[in-house]
Amino acid sequence: MVVRALGRPDYIYQQVELSLRNLKVEALDLWQLHDVDANVPIEETLGAAARLQEQGKIKDIGLSNVTLEQIERARKVVEIVSVQHMFNIAHRQQQPIVEYCETHNLAFLPYFPLGGAWLPMPDEALARAAARHNVTSVQLCIAWLLQYSPAILPIPGTSSIKHLEENMQAAELVLTPEEWTAVERDIAA
Ligand SMILES: NC(=O)c1ccc[n+]([C@@H]2O[C@H](COP(=O)([O-])OP(=O)(O)OC[C@H]3O[C@@H](n4cnc5c(N)ncnc54)[C@H](OP(=O)(O)O)[C@@H]3O)[C@@H](O)[C@H]2O)c1
Numbered sequence: 001m002v003v004r005a006l007g008r009p010d011y012i013y014q015q016v017e018l019s020l021r022n023l024k025v026e027a028l029d030l031w032q033l034h035d036v037d038a039n040v041p042i043e044e045t046l047g048a049a050a051r052l053q054e055q056g057k058i059k060d061i062g063l064s065n066v067t068l069e070q071i072e073r074a075r076k077v078v079e080i081v082s083v084q085h086m087f088n089i090a091h092r093q094q095q096p097i098v099e100y101c102e103t104h105n106l107a108f109l110p111y112f113p114l115g116g117a118w119l120p121m122p123d124e125a126l127a128r129a130a131a132r133h134n135v136t137s138v139q140l141c142i143a144w145l146l147q148y149s150p151a152i153l154p155i156p157g158t159s160s161i162k163h164l165e166e167n168m169q170a171a172e173l174v175l176t177p178e179e180w181t182a183v184e185r186d187i188a189a
Contacts, residue, residue, distance in 0.1 A: 007037030009048035032062035084109040101151040113154040142170035
């Protein structure tokens with residue numbers, strides 16, 4: 001099934017009301033535009049978000065799956081605090097957007113930070129590099145993201161408390177420049 005992004009203002013108002021009701025809150029701390037509707041100018045979609053912000057129904061506004069050009073257009077309409085895109089140790093196509101976020105003081109939320117359930121990661125090389133640091137491959141992926149850019153805020157998905165605890169511990173691993181280079185060499189091999 002193909003789900004098309006819907007960016008008409010009426011749809012945005014309706015969805016925010018539904019989120020407020022489902023979450024039982026008076027305001028959404030961070031509302032993110034999930035995808036840009038190819039048939040609605042981003043200015044119009046974000047104009048609706050700006051009105052919801054004025055009404056106090058959303059606090060901060062972010063974007064997802066956008067181009068650099070769309071980020072710039074969006075920032076002329078509202079203040080943008082975050083951008084979400086696929087990014088992880090094995091998939092770095094959005095590196096220019098990470099750099100843009102760093103330069104403009106926006107948070108970059110990498111989705112599929114661990115590669116997601118279905119993306120192939122360079123398993124053997126990653127496991128070798130992780131073993132050298134006495135951590136799991138997943139912990140190395142998280143530590144790598146945290147160290148890649150100060151703009152990056154990884155939110156790994158998990159349904160397990162044990163994994164959640166392991167993932168939190170990953171923040172303790174800080175690679176020296178030499179160790180970083182060795183990890184990069186290993187996973188590129
Ligand atoms: N904006 C967008 O277009 C977009 C698209 C996709 C996803 N997202 C968001 O991005 C976030 C992350 O995405 P995601 O959860 O799909 O991908 P992910 O975080 O890369 O991977 C989650 C998978 O990793 C496993 N995992 C987590 N911690 C682990 C550990 N310590 N050891 C072993 N396995 C572990 C999880 O299984 P267990 O449950 O067994 O731990 C789950 O199968 C979510 O908040 C999601 O909503 C946004």
